[in-house]
Amino acid sequence: MDRPLNLGLAGIGTVGASVARILTEKQEHFSKMTGRPIEIKAVSARDRNRDRGVDLSGVDWFDDPVRLAQEADIDLFVELIGGADGPALESVKAALGRGIPVVTANKALLAHHGVSLARLAQRKNVTILFEAAVAGGIPIIKTMREALRGNTVSRVYGILNGTCNYMLTRMEREGVAFEDVLREAQALGYAEADPTFDIGGFDAAHKLAILTSLAFGTEIDLASIFIEGISEISLDDIKAAAELGYRIKLLAVAQRTDSGIEQRVHPTMIPAGSALAQVDGVTNAVAVDTDLLGSILIAGPGAGGNATASAVLSDIIDAANGVYVSTFTVVPQSLTAYKRARMRAHEGGYYIRLRVADEVGAFASIARRMAENQISLESIVQRKASDDDGSVAPIILITHETTEAAVRKALEAVSRDGHLRGEPQTIRIETLA
Template sequence: MTQPLRVAIAGLGTVGAGVIRLIDANGELIARRAGRPIEVVAVSARDRAKDRGVDIARFAWVDDPVALGRHEGADVVVELIGGSDGPALALARSSFAAGKSFVTANKAMIAHHGLELARAAEDADVALKFEAAVAGGVPVIKGLREGAAANEIARVYGILNGTCNFILSRMEAEGRDFADVLAEAQAKGFAEADPSFDIDGVDAAHKLSILASLAFGTSPAFGDVAITGIRHVIAADIAEAAALGYRVRLLGLAEAGAGGLFQRVHPHLVPIDHPLAHVTGATNAVVAEGNFVGRLLFQGAGAGDGPTASAVVADLIDIARGEFGPAYAMPSASLAAQPPADPGERRGRAYLRFAVVDKVGVLAEIAAAMRDAGVSIESLIQRGATGEGEVIVTIVTHEGPERCVAQALDKLTGSPSLAGRPMWMHILG
C-alpha cells in the first residue's frame, strides 16, 4: 500500500477542526484523488482540554507549536495559528529547516514574509502552499498560478473581504447606516469585536499583495498597498450611488505597467452591469484579466470552517501527488522588484461627497476648488438639509488625473464650510 501523507496541524480553531472533520468525512475520496491516504498524526493548540467537536485523542499532542516543524512522524505541517510573526512564522521556518512541506491559511504572514518563505521552501526542495490565504474556498491562487499561467495579466481586482461586503450590501438593501450594520455583523460573527483589521481594509490589502505577486510575477510588496476602508461610508453614499447606476463595494485592485506596480484597496462605485455589483453578503469575488483568456471571475465563500478547510486539504492533495511547484508560479529569483506606481498619474472618474454648512456660497467654493485644480465636473447634486443645518453635496467628475482631485480636496482642507471630511470613491472603469 502507498505510504500515507502524514500531517501535523498547528491551531485547532474552527478551520483546524474543520480540516480534521473534512479528512474524516471524505478520507476515501481524498485518498483516491491524492493517490494515497492523507492522515493527521499530530496537533498543537493552546488548550488541550477544549471540546472542538472532533476527537483529537488519537493524535500526538505537542505543547509547543513550533516543535511541530521538527515532529519526526509528520511529512507536512499545516499552520492555522494566524499572525504575521510570532509562533506562526517560527513554525514555518522550523518546518523548512526540517525539510517538511508547509501549508497555511495565514494571509498576513504570506503578505509580510512570503518571499523569504518561498526561498526557504525552494532551498529545502519542499512545498509552500497557501490557497486558503485568499478568498477561503475559492481556488483563485491555483487559478492564477496554474490555470492562467500562460497569460499576461493586465490587472487583478475584486471583493476580498466578506465582512465589508456584508456590511455594504446590507446597507444597500435596507438603507441603514454603517454603525448599525456593523453591530449586526458583530452579533452574527461576521465581524470581530475589534473590526478595524477588516473595515479599515488591512485584511483585503494582505490578500491583494499576494494576488498581485502571483498575477504579475513581482516581489510581494504589501507595504506599497494604498489602503482606505469603509469606516466613513454613509447611507447617503449608498443611495446616491444607486441613483447614479452604481453599487458601492470595497475593492482591491492591482496593475503592473511601465510606471511600476499599482496596488490599492479603496471603496469604489461599481457599475450595476458589472458582475461585482451583484456579489452580496459575506462573499468574495476576484476578477483577473488575461491577454488570451479574457476576463476570469472567481467567486464563492471567502471564509468559514468548511470553505477554508477545503482549500487547505486541496493543498495537501497536491503535496500528496508530488505537485510542488514554486509558491509564486515562478522561482523566487525570477520575481521582479517593481517600484510603486504614482497614483496621481492614474486617470479615472471620481465620486466625491461633502457634508457642508447650509449657507450661501458653499457650492461656489467647492466648484472653484475643482476648477483651480483642473477637475472637470460631470454632475453636482445638493440634497436637502439634515436637521443639523448641514446638506450633502455630491460630485461626479469626468475622467482625469487623480492628482487633480487630490489637489482640489487639499484646497478645501480646513474650510469652515465643510462639516466633515470629504468622501472620495473611485468609479470602476
C-alpha cells in the first residue's frame, strides 16, 4: 500500500467536524478505494478545546490557517473556513503556491477569485476541487466538469438555496406569513440571524456564477447577475400562483442567448406539474440543458454537515487517487470574457400584482399603458377590495411573452398616472420547456 495522503484541514465547524469524523470512522473503507490511507496531519481552528465529536489529539494544530498551508507536511489542503477573502483566500493561495492541491466548499471564494486561483493552480500543475461549493451533496460540479464534457450546454438552472426553498414551501403548504416562517427558519438553523445573504438571493447568485463558468467556459462575473430575493413574496402571491397552476420557487438561471450570457436569480412561477416544482423543503436541484443528452435534473440535500461533507470527501478521494481535472471545464487561458446579454423576452411572460385605487378609469389606464409598451395580456383579474373602506383593489395581470424592459416601462407609466397604492409585484413565469 502506498504512503498515506496527509491532509491539512482548515476550519472545523459543522462540515469540517463531519469530514474529520467520517474520515476516522471509515478509514478502512477509504483506503480500499484509494490504495492508501488518508490521514489528517494538521488542522486549524480558533478553539482547540471545543468538543467536535472526533479525537484530534494526535494532529498538528495551527492557530493560523495560512501558516498551516505554508508549513505543514501535507499533500492536500482542505479549506472549510468560508468567506471570500481573509484567511480563506490567503491560505488557499499559500497552498497552491507550494504546489499543493486544494479542496474547498467555499462558493464565495470561487465566485470572487475563482479565475485567478485557477490560473495559479495551473501554473503549479495542481487542481482545485470544489464539489461542495454548489448545492451541497449534489454531484453537479463533477457532472458538469467531467461527465458532460462532450456536450454543449445551452442553459443551467435550478433551486440553489435551501433556506428560501424551505420558506416558500412552508408558506404554500401551511399558509404561514413570510415574517413568521423566517423566524421559524432561524430557530431551526436554516437561516442566519442576518438572513440577507439567503433571502436576498446572494447565496444562490454565488453558486450560479460558478455554474455559469462551468457551463459556458466564461470567466466568472458575479457582478453581472440580476438578483432579486424572496422578501416581497406574500401569501397572496403564493395563493394566486396555485390558482393559476404554478408554484413559486427562487430560481437561478444562466443561459446562452444571441446577445451573450444571461444570468439571473429571482422568484419564479413554474408549472406545478414540472419536476422542479416538486422539489420542496431544504432540498436543492439543478437542471442542465445539453445538445447530446437533452435535459438532466439532479436533486438532493443542499446543505448540512453530512451532505456537504459527502461532497468534500468525494474530492478528497479523487485527490488521493491522483485525479487531475482543470478547475473549470476549460483550461484557464481558454476562459472567454463574460458578455452580458441584453434584457430579452423569455417564454412564459410575467405575473404582475398591483394594488390600485378603486376608482373610475384605473382599470382602463393600466390596460392602455400595457398596450403602449406592446405587452399582450393573457388575463386580468380584479380581486375584492382589500382594505376596510374598500378603496384599494388588488389586480392581477398575466402577460404573454415580453421583455423585462417593457414591463418596467409600463409599470413606471402606471405609477405616474397615480392609480397605484404601494409598489407593484412582478414575478417571471417560466414554462421550463
